[in-house]
Amino acid sequence: MSGLFLGSAMAAAVPLQAQAQSGESGEQLAARFGALEDITQISLSPDGTKIAFISPRKGGLVLEVANLAEGGFPTAITSVPTEEGELRFCKWSTNARLVCQVHYIVDYAGQLASFTRIFGLDDDGKNAMLLSNTKSLRARTFFQNGGSVIDWDVEGEPGRVLMTKVFVPENTIGTRLANEEEGLGVEMVDTIKGRRRRVEKPDEFATGYITDGHGTIRVKSRQQTGATGLLKPSEDFFYRTPGDWEWQWLSSWGGPEETGVLRFEPLAVDGKSNRAFGWAWENGHRGLYAVALDGSLAREKLFADEVVDIDGLIRIGRDNRVVGLSYARERREQVYFDPEMGALSKALAGALPGEVAVRVVDADREEKNLLLRVTGDTEPGMLYLFNKAERRLEEVLPVRPKLVDLELAPMKPVMFPAGDGVQIPGYLTLPPGSTGRDLPAIVMPHGGPSARDEWGFDWMVQFFAARGFAVLQPNYRGSAGYGSEWYKENGFKSWKTAIGDVNDAGRWLVAQGIAAPDKLAIFGWSYGGYAALQSGVLDPDLFKAVVAVAPVTDFEILRAEAEGFTNAALVREQIGSGPHLREGSPAQNAEKIKAPVLLFHGTLDQNVGVRESQVMAKKLEQAGKSVRYVEFDGLDHFLYSSEARTQLLADSDAFLHTQLNLD
Numbered sequence: 294m295s296g297l298f299l300g301s302a303m304a305a306a307v308p309l310q311a312q313a314q315s316g317e318s319g320e321q322l323a324a325r326f327g328a329l330e331d332i333t334q335i336s337l338s339p340d341g342t343k344i345a346f347i348s349p350r351k352g353g354l355v356l357e358v359a360n361l362a363e364g365g366f367p368t369a370i371t372s373v374p375t376e377e378g379e380l381r382f383c384k385w386s387t388n389a390r391l392v393c394q395v396h397y398i399v400d401y402a403g404q405l406a407s408f409t410r411i412f413g414l415d416d417d418g419k420n421a422m423l424l425s426n427t428k429s430l431r432a433r434t435f436f437q438n439g440g441s442v443i444d445w446d447v448e449g450e451p452g453r454v455l456m457t458k459v460f461v462p463e464n465t466i467g468t469r470l471a472n473e474e475e476g477l478g479v480e481m482v483d484t485i486k487g488r489r490r491r492v493e494k495p496d497e498f499a500t501g502y503i504t505d506g507h508g509t510i511r512v513k514s515r516q517q518t519g520a521t522g523l524l525k526p527s528e529d530f531f532y533r534t535p536g537d538w539e540w541q542w543l544s545s546w547g548g549p550e551e552t553g554v555l556r557f558e559p560l561a562v563d564g565k566s567n568r569a570f571g572w573a574w575e576n577g578h579r580g581l582y583a584v585a586l587d588g589s590l591a592r593e594k595l596f597a598d599e600v601v602d603i604d605g606l607i608r609i610g611r612d613n614r615v616v617g618l619s620y621a622r623e624r625r626e627q628v629y630f631d632p633e634m635g636a637l638s639k640a641l642a643g644a645l646p647g648e649v650a651v652r653v654v655d656a657d658r659e660e661k662n663l664l665l666r667v668t669g670d671t672e673p674g675m676l677y678l679f680n681k682a683e684r685r686l687e688e689v690l691p692v693r694p695k696l697v698d699l700e701l702a703p704m705k706p707v708m709f710p711a712g713d714g715v716q717i718p719g720y721l722t723l724p725p726g727s728t729g730r731d732l733p734a735i736v737m738p739h740g741g742p743s744a745r746d747e748w749g750f751d752w753m754v755q756f757f758a759a760r761g762f763a764v765l766q767p768n769y770r771g772s773a774g775y776g777s778e779w780y781k782e783n784g785f786k787s788w789k790t791a792i793g794d795v796n797d798a799g800r801w802l803v804a805q806g807i808a809a810p811d812k813l814a815i816f817g818w819s820y821g822g823y824a825a826l827q828s829g830v831l832d833p834d835l836f837k838a839v840v841a842v843a844p845v846t847d848f849e850i851l852r853a854e855a856e857g858f859t860n861a862a863l864v865r866e867q868i869g870s871g872p873h874l875r876e877g878s879p880a881q882n883a884e885k886i887k888a889p890v891l892l893f894h895g896t897l898d899q900n901v902g903v904r905e906s907q908v909m910a911k912k913l914e915q916a917g918k919s920v921r922y923v924e925f926d927g928l929d930h931f932l933y934s935s936e937a938r939t940q941l942l943a944d945s946d947a948f949l950h951t952q953l954n955l956d
Contacts, residue, residue, distance in 0.1 A: 319760060319946040325695045326756035327939030332676060332692050336384045336391075337664045339611065341657030343416065344664070344689065345391055347380050349935060354380040356393065358416050361678065361689075370418030379933065381409075384445065386484040387452045389416050392424065392442060398897045398929060405899050410439040411456065413484040422487050426458050426480065436461060443479070443501075446611040446658075447508035452485040455504060460495035477501070479510060500528065505564030506612030511586060512559050512569060513540060530559055532586050535567060543569070543590070557584055557592070560606055561615050570595075570606065570615050577777040578602055581618050596628055602774050609634070609653045610660050621774065623706035623718075624748040625650055641665070641679070641686070647672055650749065666692070670704035670722075673697075673750045693752075700725045702758035704748055709767075709801035711794050718775075719767040719798060720746055721807075722758050733953050734763040734808030736798045736828075736836070740819030742784025742791060745774040753816070756942050762814075762949075763807050769794035769824075784820055785848065786869045788877040792827050799828075799835050811837060812953045816945065818842040819901060819930065826879035826909065829886035838952035839886070840945050842893045843901050843930050846880040846909040848873075854902045880905075883912035889919035891948045893941055895928035921948070 317325075333354070335346040342362040348355050353374040357367040371393075373380045378397030386392050394411050414421040425439030436459065444455035460474045479493035479502055493502065493510055503512035510533070517527045527547035531540040544557035559571040568583040573592070580597030584590055596603060598620055605619035607627060617629035629635030634653075641651045649669040654676075656663050665677040665686075674692025679685070691697055702725050708716045723729045735757055739746045746766040754764045768775065771784030771791035781787040799815065802808035815836045817825035822844025829839055845851050848868050855864035868874070875881050890913055894906035903924065910922035923944060925937045932938055950956050 319950070320943050322756060322759050323943035323946060324939050325699070326752050326759070327937075327942045328693070328695050328935045329933070329938070330674065330692050331694055332674075332690055334382050335654060335664065335676060336382075337655040337657055337662065337678075338385045338388050339658040340388045341659075341662035343385075343388070345383050345385065345416070346690070347383060353377070356380060356383050356391070358391075368417075370416065371414060371421070375934070376927065378408075384442070386413065386445065386454055390414070390452055390484055391416060392454065392484050394439070394441075398899065400897070405897060406437060407899060408437050408439070409441075411442070413487075424456065424482055424484060424487065426489060440480075443510075444504040444506065444508055446506060447481065450481070450508070453481055453483050455492065455508060455510070456480055456482045457502065458491075458495075481508075503559060503562050503569075505562045506610075506614060507564060509564065511562040511564075512543065514559075528558075530557070532559075532569065534586060534588055535564075541588070543584070543586075546572075555584075555590065555592070557582060559584070561608065561613065562586070563615060572603070574777070579604070579776075581606075595630075598622070600775070602776060604774060607634075607653070609663070610656050611658055621745070621747040637679075637681075644686070664689070668692075668750050670749055671701035673701070673752075673755075696755075699759070701750075701755050704751075704754070706748065707765075709765075709798060711770075711797045715770070717767055717769060717794050717797065719765055720748060722754050722764045722766075723807075724758050724761050724763065727761070727763075729763070730806050731809045732763045732807060733761060733812040733949070733955055734765065734799075734802045734814070735949075736795060736802070736813070736815045737764055737766050738769060738795045738798075738815075738817045738821040738824040739766065739772070740817070740821045741773065742771045742820045743773040743780070744820075745772045752938075753818075753942070757816075757946075760946055761955075763802065765798050765802055767795055767798040769798075782869075783867060784824075785867060785877070786873065788827065788873065789831070792824055792831050795824050796828050796832050796835055812955070814838040814840070814949050814953060816840040816842075817844065820845060823879065826886070826890070827877065829888050829890075830879055830882040833885055833887040836888050838949055839888045839890045840893075840948065841890065841906075841909075842932070842941065843895065843898055844879075844892070844905060844909070845901050846905040847878045849878070850880075850902070850905055850908065854904075880909045880912045883909070883918060884916040886913065886916075886918055889948075889952050890921075891945060892920065892922040893925070893932070893944075894922075895925045895930065895932055895937075897927060898930045900930040 329349040333347045343360050345358045353372050355369045355372040357369050359367040378395045381394045381396050383391050383393040392413050396409050399406050411424045413424050438459045440456045440458045442454050442456050447453050458478050458480050462475050474495045476495035476497035477499040478495035480489045481492050482489045498515040500516045501514045502510050504510050513531045515529045529545050530543040532543040544555040546558040557573045559569040561570045567586050572579050573582040579602035581595045581603045583593045601622055603620045607617035608615050616631035616634045619627045649667050649672050652666045654664050654666045661681050663679045668674045673696045676689040678687045678689050702722045704720050704722045707719055707721045711717050745768045757764050769791045770781055771787055784791040799813050803810050815825040822841035825839050825841045852868055892906045894903045896903050910920050913920040
């Protein structure tokens with residue numbers, strides 16, 4: 294590792310990126326940008342001497358450990374083949390023991406089901422042990438949820454964590470010892486010896502628990518359900534006063550407004566001040582509030598913004614203590630309650646090259662060493678270790694080493710007018726070194742729709758910019774983050790407004806002279822894929838090529854996919870009913886689409902079923918339209934594979950070059 298000493302003036306560092314390499318083909322660049330991050334998750338040991346991180350390798354994900362104190366190279370200690378699942382996280386429970394979670398999807402006669410399991414192992418890969426308590430031959434159903442760790446710092450109990458457990462009723466025939474309890478509870482689990490004991494009895498309707506970070510459970514959430522057992526779009530929260538085991542009502546969140554009901558979503562508990570931190574709405578925007586857990590439920594507004602919603606808590610340490618918040622206007626901004634962390638964050642951002650964001654991803658037990666992730670629009674990610682006492686910053690690992698020698702394109706916040714005069718925010722990225730005029734261009738609507746784009750590194754945007762495209766990412770009405778008025782009824786019920794804004798983004802590119810009118814395309818993933826297809830229904834002549842990845846294509850199919858699951862009522866409410874179901878479904882209006890279409894979808898997609906793209910391709914073919922459909926076997930909604938993403942970029946690039954006559 295190379296070190297950067299940070300004195301009182303926080304000395305400047307050497308830029309991390311070299312000049313761009315030229316002359317690379319689309320396929321070569323696709324391999325670079327399509328490669329998964331080399332570090333998908335990383336953790337620092339309690340004493341700050343070791344790191345453990347997950348890396349993608351051919352055939353699966355690998356857990357590697359490196360001893361920072363000895364300057365050793367990383368050593369792979371275990372792996373999970375792609376066909377056996379995805380290694381989601383690994384975190385230290387002691388200085389020599391790790392706890393990991395694996396997620397996998399199983400296809401049962403056409404129905405996809407998710408499973409998670411948590412296991413422990415030593416830092417040399419030995420003594421692996423399943424920690425999820427799923428052993429029961431009498432269980433009446435599958436143990437899908439293997440639990441989650443909700444507290445890593447149980448005081449006085451080294452190596453012991455608090456884990457949720459789903460209790461499943463057992464068949465009672467032939468025994469009096471069968472478990473008849475049902476729901477989510479909590480156990481204390483010894484990650485070294487595997488012993489466990491129950492600390493919170495199961496609750497049939499519980500969805501989660503929040504601790505104070507030191508082993509005491511303070512808040513419980515319960516999902517509201519209807520008479521048929523289907524989930525409602527609201528949760529109730531309950532809390533305990535210090536030293537009391539009785540649950541008291543705290544608040545509700547989601548669903549219709551009710552007079553006299555505290556609308557508050559708790560996210561964290563601070564045991565010292567005896568308060569819960571969480572979201573509440575005021576004047577159509579979400580802010581951060583604190584609610585006293587002493588019986589008074591006194592509420593204090595900590596921070597709110599008049600333009601955008603507050604959407605991030607900044608937490609550090611093994612107890613996940615809250616030190617600040619973040620929100621995104623044109624760029625993400627941070628507000629710290631902890632003066633030391635605020636000053637440190639500002640100094641670090643000022644010392645590093647370029648415009649970057651600094652995020653603490655982990656810390657040792659004493660918070661003397663901080664593991665940092667630094668990113669920006671032209672910085673794909675570098676991990677650093679910061680020693681507070683020595684004020685020394687050391688590079689650990691680059692997140693995307695295949696991109697460190699490439700010149701990346703700056704992302705610029707812009708505003709453009711919708712057809713009704715409303716100003717729509719977005720981000721414009723131009724090819725490095727271009728004039729910014731008369732370019733091939735792509736409108737790239739985000740997924741969700743209850744999400745938003747923001748300033749920072751984006752592998753797809755940067756690939757297309759490297760290939761000479763201008764890229765505009767609109768935060769159309771229906772996006773989250775800009776308040777309830779901007780969200781409207783969501784991008785499904787209010788699809789005409791959302792897709793109208795997306796199309797106006799393309800018109801603005803042409804009107805500004807950025808895009809050549811005959812070289813304008815649209816590319817989207819998930820809801821963004823829906824927007825890409827539906828844009829061609831609303832204005833068939835605007836875009837000359839359409840690329841849609843894992844898109845929603847038919848509202849009726851989307852609703853049918855949820856039937857038989859507990860979220861069926863939520864999906865029905867999100868989509869609504871009426872003529873807009875047909876009018877807003879591209880698969881039911883395929884004959885209106887003029888532009889050639891390229892579709893991608895994974896067969897294990899649980900967010901948007903693969904049938905959506907299969908039906909869309911068939912409808913386009915029947916209507917005599919130009920369409921190509923690429924299906925990735927064994928991959929989910931996110932196509933989490935370097936090979937798949939490389940093909941996605943290379944095929945899309947070739948398709949766009951052909952359809953826009955760029956070769």
